[in-house]
Amino acid sequence: MASLRLYGDPALRRKAAPVTRFDDGLRALARDMTAVMHGHAGVGLAANQVGAAQRVIVVDLSGGEREDEAFALVNPRVTARTGSFADEEGCLSFPGLRFPVRRALEARIEAQDLAGNPVVHEARGLLARVLQHEVDHLDGVLFVDRLPWRRRIAMWLKLPGLKRTYAKQKAA
Ligand SMILES: [Zn+2]
Known part of the structure; x- marks a missing residue:
């Protein structure tokens, strides 16, 4: 299983490249990502988070509770945003x-499935939030970049300490 990259790992700031080959390698990556997401009780994961610079995300709002909830999106793009909520x-x-983060309440996501077929999600609430968060990852954007400026300044002061803590966790 691939390992989860923590803050401070340069892979998280790398912009992921579009997927052009819908092959076994892509399906294996999605399976691996789903296992990492479930292993950490997450509801979403982007390929950068396992060090793969490809535009792939996996989502499972049930956090692995329900078997058929997990899905993968390839080359996802947010093509419309409406409203906002923190x-x-x-x-x-x-x-x-x-942290409380402000995101669009509704988001239209256009993507492809693992076979390359076009898929569209008209997402709202939590699903819209997760999809926006994961698509951000593919552009090297992290949720701490989305904080209101006051909180972001406080965060800047804490980030070097976090990097050290996470580096230790990784070594342990
Ligand atoms: Zn994330």
Whole structure:
């Protein structure tokens, strides 16, 4: 199984490249990502978080509770956003950290499935939030970049310490 990359790992800031080959390698990556997401009780994961610079995300709002909930999206793009709401958000690459983050309430996501077929999600609420968070990852954008400026300044001061903590967790 691939290992989860924590904040401080350069892979998280790398912009992922579009997927052009819908082959066994892609399906294996999605399976691996789903296993990592479930292993950490997450509801979403982007390929950068396992060090693969490809535009693939996996989502499972049930956190692995229901068997057929997990799905993968390839080359996802947010093509429309409506409204906004703030809610507590976390990220598997920032263990133990949660913040209220403002996101669009409704988002239209256009993507492809693992076979390359076009898929569209008209998402709302939590699903819209998770999809926006994961698509951000593919562009090297992290949820701490989405904080209101006051909180972001406080965060900047904490980030070097977090990097050290996570580096130790990784070594342990
Ligand atoms: Zn994340």
